[in-house]
Amino acid sequence: MKFMRQWPWPLRWGVRALALVMVVVLVATGWFVWTVRKAFPTYDGQIKMPGLVGEVTVHRDSYGIPQIYADSPEDLFRAQGYVTAQDRFWEMDFRRHITAGRLSELFGEATLDTDKVTRTLGWRKTAEAELPLLEPETRQLLEAYAAGVNTWLKDNPDTAQQSLEYSVLGFQRTGYRPEEWTAVDSVAWLKAMAWDLRSNIEEELGRAIADAKLPTERVDQLYPGYDFRRMPTIVTGGEVTDGSFTGGGTRAKTDDAAQAPARALTSVLEAIRVMPDDLGNGDAELGSNSWVISGERSTTGKPLLANDPHLSAQMPSVWYQTGLHCRTVTDACPYDVTGFTFSGLPGVVIGHNHKVAWGFTNLAPDVSDLYLEKTTATTAEYKGVQEPLQIRTEKIEVAGGKPVELTVRATRHGPIISDVMSDAEAAAPGGEAVALRWTALDPGKTADAIFQMNRATDWTTFRAAASSFEVPAQNLVYADVEGNIGYQSPGRIPIRTEGDGTRPVPGWDGVHEWDGFLPFEELPTVLNPDSGYIVTANNAVIGDSYEPLLTKDWAYGYRAQRIDDLVRNGGRLDAAAMGEIQMDGRQGFAPILVPHLLRLGAGVKGIELLRTWDYSQPVDSAPAAFFNAVWRQLLLRTFNDELPEGARPDGGDRWFEVVRTLLDRPADPYWDDAATANATEQRDDILLRALREASAELVERLGADPSGWRWGELHTLTLTNESFGTSGITPIEKIFNRGPIEVGGGKSVVNAAGWDAQEGYEVKTVPSLRLVADLADLDASRYINLTGSSGHAFSPYYWDQTKLWARGDTIPWPFTAKAVEKSAEHTLTFKP
Structure with missing residues (x-):
């Protein structure tokens, strides 16, 4: 480089410095690329797997989705464990730390409060107690799955080979090595999903918090009853066509609960809010749509089934797609199923086999109660007697710090959750405490139901499987290749001796207790209704003639009514038409x-935008942007001045009903702004204020020309990695997060991309998957996942489905062996 000597020395040194920087960047880039790619799985070739009896084949299509073929159930689920670990082991490991209350072992003090809540609830202990209750076959297949995961761990002993997250974790916590997988790790995740879909704890808490500030009758205005005259129910009438239940039992009486201590309730609210965002944290939009039509309403002459569960948005998607196929279906090897499951859980949760298809929505019965307790340090009052508390000490390991000891207290009703965020006396001065009674804290047999559904072949065997599906209680829709459609409510639903579950109740009087659970035979069900279709969207299951109390906190029927209208008036539908309804x-x-x-x-x-609006909400809609801004401002101006945090509006369909009633009451006290002491506002004052403030907001954010406003610019989705996505370190967040992307739909609509009026328009909850199963030709079924099959950042399958998902597109769902082989782009063989 003699020519450089002719340059002036400042330039020479500048070039040398630049060259050095480039070398450092190239080395760092090379290291990063090497580290990233080191964790990518092997999708082709052969791998020896100890414990296999026969050979197992795994085909993956252009989206990296595995379809597994084996000759025995043990081989099949052993391979599923290995394959899932290939794609999602970090996620599995992270999730088991959540369910065991051990996140602080990874992340230090930042997650200590979350661990305290989980340890207090005792998810892991409940899962450990459940395992012995399961059928021997279930336990055997759980163990086979765990063995497959552990074989993968042995094949990939270096954490850098396992996932990029472990390399990032190494900057904070050195020397971490994941433990072997166990059957309890799989079962425990069902507790996390039960928490995600935990029915009405927040509504019960919100009522109690509002009660401390407002008269009961004004609080009740904010929780209107389900309008059975305007909105549909899933099942009609007190008797069902097959006579499966009679609607017997006794409705619990509405009861005036004791005044709840505000400080203890605030502590409960804080405990709920420290749980990870991917567990929902009580978002009212968590729900789902599902519906099924008979062959009389389809173009194929056979049923079509649609499902799109609404869950918290996360990266990667909570769902993992897989197919599980016995090469020859026999009594000894009965599995031929494909669909969506959770990483770390064997089997398929939502999908279809060669005979039947099924979908879930949240039934959301009231399966939890908050009990107000009178306690000392070691006792709780019950019927005038001081009963000893159940007390245990939990030791929480903290990365970079000393272990923390947590004292967990429980009454006969359940763990005292008002203790969690502070010591017992600070949380409950004067002996006031709040305990949680919740069905998910009782050991159950839901894991059995998953395997039983996977091998069900008709309505009878499907209902038998549903009887084991205890927590979380779900609406199950059903279709089969013989042309039948059906609906079943499963779940462990308490019978209350007193009270209706809407507010916390005294734990000391012995009156407000649970007296067993509703028999499965009395839960609503229907087979082949005369209408030719069944719609579930978290709306009321059955009319008020049905005596047992399921809940008073249904979704209010807006989504269900819209789907019902589109199905009823849509003529004969095909799979594409079912998908179009999902995007409404x-x-x-x-x-x-x-x-x-x-x-x-x-x-x-902006007001003129509303004059010709068709009420749809695509990303390019200016009227949708303006309307949603007005709706948000209206809620904030009407309610935030009087309601305390924890009771304020999120903007969902309960608030549609509240405001609908208030619009007919222009002088209702809720319209008055408590902040303006010298004026008494009425309805039109607040409506006009909301219009003006929304207009000003959009001018500032989207520009002065209303025709250029776009809903999608406000309503964006950022896919946030559940572990490192909120680290606060921008480069790390950019590695694992994706987006933002513009999303249509909105609150409490069929395309339920939910946002929180208290926070803004950013999407919080989403249709986490969409599927349409075609019972005339299972290979013609369609699906889409929120992100992709892989949990490895920078994998081609990390978020390859997201843009399709946002547009409402779906992907073919090959099922038969011939179709799977034709679509295969990778083939991996496991040999004994």
Whole structure:
């Protein structure tokens, strides 16, 4: 480089410095690429797997989705464990630390509060107690799955080979090595999903918090009953066509609960909110849509089944797709099933086999109660007697710090969760405490139900499987290749001796107890209804003639009514039409509110957008942007001045009903702004204020021309990695997070991309998957996942389905061996 000597020395040194920087960057880039790719799985070739009896074949399609073929159930599920670990082991390891209350072993003090809540609830202990209750076959297959995971761990002993997250973790916590997988690790994740879908704890808590500030009758305005005259139920009538239940039993009486201590309730609310966002944290939009139509309503002459569960958005998706096939289906090897499961859990949770298809939505019965307790340090009052508390000490290991000891206290009703965020006396001065009674804290047999559903062949065997599905209680829709469609409510649902579960109750009086659970035979069910279709969308299951109390906190039927209308009036539907319904974004409350806004909004920039709006909410809709901004401002201005945190509106369909009633009461006290002491506002004052403030907000954020406003610019989804996605370190977040992407739909609509009015328009909950099963030709079924099959950042399968998902596109779902082999792009063989 003689020519450099002719340059001036500052330039020469500048070039040398630049060259050095480039070398460092190239080395760092090379190291990063090497580290990333080191964790990518082997999808082709042969791998020896100890414990196999026969050879197992794994085909993967262009989306990296595995379809596994074996000759015995043990081989099949052993291979499923290995294959799932290939794609998602970090996620599995992270999740078991959540369910065991051991996150602080990885992340230090930052996750200590989360561990305290989980240890107090005792998810891991419940899972350990469940394992011996399961059928021997279930335990055997759980162990086979765990053995497959552990074989993968032995084949990949270096954590850098396992996932990029372990390399990042190494900067904070050195020397960590994951433990072997166990059957309890799999079962424990069902507790996390039960927490995600935990019914009405937040509603019960919200009522109690609001009660401390407002009269009961005003609080009750915020929790209107389900309108059985306007909105549909899943099952009609007190008797069902097959006579499976009679609607017997006794409805619990509404009861005036004791005044709840505000400080203890606030501590409970804080405990709930420290749980990871991917566990939902009580978001009212957690729910789902599912519906099934008979062959009389389909173009194929056989049933079509659609399902899209609404869960917290996360990266990677909570769902993992897989197919599990016995090469020859026999009594000894009965599995031929494909669909969606959870990483770390064997079997298929939602999907179809060669005979039947099924989908889930959250039944959301009231399966939890908050009990107000009178306690000392070691006792709780019950019927005038001081009973000893159940007390245990939990030791929580903390990376980079000393272990922390947690004292967990429990009454006869359950763990005292008001203790968690502070010591017992600080949380409950004067002996006031709040305990949680929840069905998920009792050992059950839900894991049995998953395997039983996977091998069900008709309505009878499917219902038998459903009888074991205890927690979380779900609406199950069903279809089979013979042309039958059906619905079943499963779940462990308590019978209360007193009270209706809507507010915390005294734990000391012995009156408000659970007296067993509803028999499965009395839960609503229907087979082949005359309508030719069944719709479930978290709406009321059955009318108020049904005596047992399931809950008073249903979703309010806006999604269910829209789906019902589209199915009933849609003529004969095909799979594409079912998918179009899943993407429907019509705002069901807008026709009620918009006339009031047009009446008042003359001169407000943006108001003319609403005059010709069709109430749909695609990403490019200007009217949708304006309406949702008005709706948010209306809620904040109407309710935040009076309601304490924990009772304020999120904007979902309960608030549609609240405001619908208030619109007919222009002088209702809720319209008055408590912050303006010298004025008494009424309905039109607040509506006009909301219009003006929404208009000003959109001018500032989206520009002065309303025609250029776009809903998608406000309503964005950032896929956030559940472990490192909120680290606060921008480069690390960029490695694992993806987005933002623009999303259509909105709150409490069929395309339920939910947002929280208290926080903004960013998407929090989503249709986490979409599927349409075609019982005339299972190879013609369609699906889409929120992200992709892989949990490895930078894998081609990390988020390859996301843009398709956002557009409403779906992917072919090959099922038969011939179709799977034709679509295969990778083939891996496991040999004994």
